[in-house]
Amino acid sequence: TIGTTLKPVSAGLKQGQITPTELCQKCLSMIKKTKFLNAYITVTEEEALKQAEESEKRYAKGQPLGDLDGIPVAIKDNFSTSAIETTCGSNMLKGYVPPYNATVVQKLFDQGALLMGKTNLDEFAMGSGSTDGVFGPVKNPWSYSKQYREKRKQKPHGENEDSDWLITGGSSGGSAAAVSAFTCFAALGSDTGGSTRNPAAQCGLVGVKPSYGLVSRHGLIPLVNSMDVPGILTRCVDDAAVVLGVLAGHDPKDSTTIQDPVKPFLLPSLTDVSKLCIGIPKEYLVPELSSEVQSLWTKAADLFESRGAKVIEVSLPHTSYSIVCYHVLCTSEVASNMARFDGLEYGHRCDIDVSTEAMYAATRREGFNDVVRGRILSGNFFLLKENYETYFIKAQKVRRLIANDFVNVFNSGVDVLLTPTTLSEAVPYLEFIKEDNRTRSAQDDIFTQAVNMAGLPAISVPMALSNQGLPIGLQFIGRAFCDQQLLTVAKWFEKQVQFPVIQLQGLMDDCSAIFENEKLASVSLKH
């Protein structure tokens, strides 16, 4: 038996209880069993096994590269991977094979991680459901969990009665489903407005958005250059810290990465929270917040207070303008970033050859979905000469006010903010699609996107199951470049709440694969 988090698995690899190839095979087998989730766009079986072979040689010599050597990982399909198709979930890049690895991808490979595949997403990471990519929507593994099915009085077997499946959240839903369904130990997502934290919360995972400037964006196909960051999805906070430790640091290829030396990410086990000051932003208590999430949020704050932490209400006065500001800045930067897709040097190209403009227009009509095109058009509107001052510059000013709100709060002695991550637990796909993408994004990003505007680090930690048996996560927001402190607090919280492991018995041949707590975590993935 092997563990489901890095520590036991790493130990197992070092002690020879399991080989990288065996581990790789188990994950590949899991990918096949969970194919219906549609988490992966490309499965890189050959590459993974090759990498596993190399890893095995290193372990045999007693010279593993580090904690990630031989560890299966998955990568969202908006990160460039050399010689491996990278689509961004769009027709525009179907068949596109990058000639280089994104820096974060290279860093994972340099540490010996095994690439299981490229994961599904909303087209060009625009969306909050992972429902709007050309490869179809991603299904939340929790739809098939014993915990959820029992509450709905249905049998926990595979995919019968499948019309009511739940979304993963987005846009990094494929990565979230991949980790949640045990097909890998960690996955990369991206986070521009909450795209890593949102699916993490809905899939019962830890989702980290590092400080802007801490992790290289080189090779991450850009959405909003001033807000994008690579995100990390794992099953526990310690694992996220290991990955962040590998990824963080200055990259000469990304001039927006800071040059400060990066502190190591070993997380202390906090026992005393009495010196901590937790801030609760009052503007985040919105009418749309589900009563269950609200009650868990209250419970979490009470927990900190009962252990001696100082818990105070704080104010982020410009919160209600945050979504609007984000909408203007995001569409504007998107309009600019999507201009590179013209069919000439890479990506889709239409058949029309009459004129350049006609070719560009048809290529882009065929290549982009409605969501992307809508944002490009909106962005171009805001960037028109006559609108630039009123909309774009205005939004940039409001951005400063929003960022200052956070600065003021942290300057007043608050160490970490505690907020919900999402308005509710995961919803059924059929309900989600009743509203359009932009409406949904505006609703679902409400707690997460201000963080991107301020460039702060944030993490979603799963707390408890809802009455329906679905995960609910809470968000911690830290000071800029205090990612280690943030993760330390999150780790303490994780230990207190003991979030249950997902029971996907319908997918395992061995029905006795009941998970206990993380320490004893051993899963039998027998064929």
Next chain:
Amino acid sequence: MWARTVRLGLRARLGGCRGFTFKVDPQEAEQAPSVTHASGLAPQGTGQVTAELIEHLERLALVDFGGREAVARLEKAIAFADRLRGVDTDGVEPMESVLEDRCLYLRSDNVTEGNCAEELLQNSHRVVEEYFVAPPGMCYPEWLNKVTRELGN
């Protein structure tokens, strides 16, 4: 202390779950998102989006609207963005980057990589030798047509 304030908020809040999900008639245009406690008005077309503007945007974006739905979507996006007018930004400088207090990194001007023309050309659908092939630019024929039409009126 804080808990009391939040719990008061709890009691004041109307019952029910996410107040957002309202049934949408598939024939109807999309609803606008409500922002926190702002009354969720469906914005009216302000008449800002003229046929001229549509043509202009399509030309700049090289993306066509493709129909009335997209125009309605833009109108709503504009109405949504108009809420920014409610913020007082007197004396506030625009923020371009959260890292504005730091110096941008510039590396030394030495060639460290490149010479990969062949590799890069492989990703294009239409190349001739070391050239990406583009169709002819618009300019002459369309301009001539436009001018001819205008002179004829």
